Amino acid sequence: MTDFKTQSAGYLANHMARLFEKGLYRRIEPLGLAPAQFMTLLVLWDQDGITQQTLRLHLDVEQATMANTLKRMERDGLITRRAHKSDKRARLVYLTDKAREMRDGALSAAKAQNKIALGSLSASERAQLVSLMQRVIGQMKTPNAS
Structure with a gap:
């Protein structure tokens, strides 16, 4: 089974992601941020005033996860939510x-x-790793990949 762990792209990607998250948390925690909030801010810094659904799609997270993250961010004074002018069901972040x-x-x-x-x-x-990761992510976002 050890060979699977050392050769599995999924296992290694997950492990690497967890280590990145731990290191990132140590660095952003003094700012009052959690990794999920940081990822959300990355989208909003580029595209402020979008819907929760748009954020969820950018981040590839479940609706409940996005709702909880936004609730914490609103509590922490990082975001406000306002009614959408043309869609009464939607709120803009x-x-x-x-x-x-x-x-x-x-x-x-x-x-x-x-x-x-x-x-x-x-x-x-580094450039090759990032490029390969982008390709793999793109492949997994195709409809037949999940």
Whole structure:
């Protein structure tokens, strides 16, 4: 069974993701952020004022997970939710000034985590790894992959 763990892309990707998350958490926790909040902020920093459904699709998370994350972010003063002008069922998610001000510090923390995690790779290896990960993610997002 050990060979499976050392050769399984899924096992290794999951393990690597958990280690990245732990390292990221240590770096963003002083800012008052959790990894799920950081991922949500990454989307909102690029596209403020979108629906919860749009956020959920960007992040590939379940509706309940997204709802819980947004509830915590609203409680922590990172977002506000406002009614959608044309869709009475939808609410738009907006960043607060507090969340906008966290951007540089949070991105620096994430870059530091990436630098440590990928420190043993050359620049070309890092670029290749990221490219391969993007391709695998794209493949798994196709309708027949899940």
